[in-house]
Amino acid sequence: MGKTTRAAAKRAAPSCARFVAWLLMIFATAALAGCGGGAPVTVVQSKKDESYTAKLQRVMVVRDFYLTGMSEVPMNGLVRLSEIKVAFDTKVAGPHGVQADYVDVTEYGKVVRDVRREPAVAQAMGTFRPTHLLELKAASATEKASLQRYTVDAGLYDIASGKLVWRSQIVIDNMAGHLMRVGDRLAPAHQDEANLFVDALRSQLEAAGLL
């Protein structure tokens, strides 16, 4: 009986090793394929009202990143307002002499139709008196266990006329250049993505002559 078991175990050993090797190969292929080869931040398109000549002086940056249907955990995969503030202060406000204030209207389950009518924005506008409002609105998202990538529709409003004078569509890819990434459940930091995102914003605003 013992002999038979030992023989069976002996026969099973190579097939077990082969199975583990197969599994490892599948995981390695999946991980490599899943590693996004693209850039972490991509500008899809930008547009400016050509008749508009004013430059940014006092800008209110409003983050509106909740998307209907998005569950709560993947929201941790979005760049935070504090991270945008650090990047914007360093890369746009400081170097270009622009004064900036920041408001976050992002809230799980809350759909914002018009940020300018949000009480928090209206209140901040009353005290800060901006010349422009820069709305950062999430337009689409792709999830696979965690937030993989999302598109931000950035729109610049001239406060005096209430008109949208510039907009840009920017994709933030959380997986680009990562073999693996900390899950959204652990609320990872996104300062690198925020820096690249603000770099993209700055380059588009500069190209449009708004800075």
Added chain:
Amino acid sequence: MIRRTFLAAILAGGMSACAPPPPRPVTLVAAPDGPPPSKIQKLLVWLPPTQAGELNVPAAFGSTKRVHVFDFSAFGDELRRQFEGHGVQVLIGTSSGFELDRADEQRKLRAQFRPTHRLEVDVSYRSAESTMAGSARGAAGFLWRLYNGEDAKPVRAGAFSANAQQDYSIASADGLVKRLDEAGYL
């Protein structure tokens, strides 16, 4: 007999799990200080571009799969068919999908057609999700607004949604016309 009943129960359960969720009804809200409804005679329908009804859903090994969520062409055709049934003249225009000033994009059509009302549809969100097990789903939400003539403020507005499991283009057009009919616009 028991085995057959058990099998039938499993099959029924499986079928209901695979059935796409029913479409969310088209909603309608009236502007709080808006004018009373006026009969629509000439309607300019403004729709997002075709590609706004498609989504890239993550697939196996980092690749993506393009899925169809909403057919704006079928939606527009159904709107036209139903509105014309109510004696409304319809002109359908398509947005560039990246507008700064919508009135500017519509200028030519408005001047030619002189609509009594405008019905504008916008994409409010698009999301794609796939599980580690490989199943994928795509969803999109739309906002619609009805304006009187050249007005900048809508008189009625609402929302509807779609998903990649089933095409709700016709049902959404049907629901929208019904809402406007109930509100006294037809």
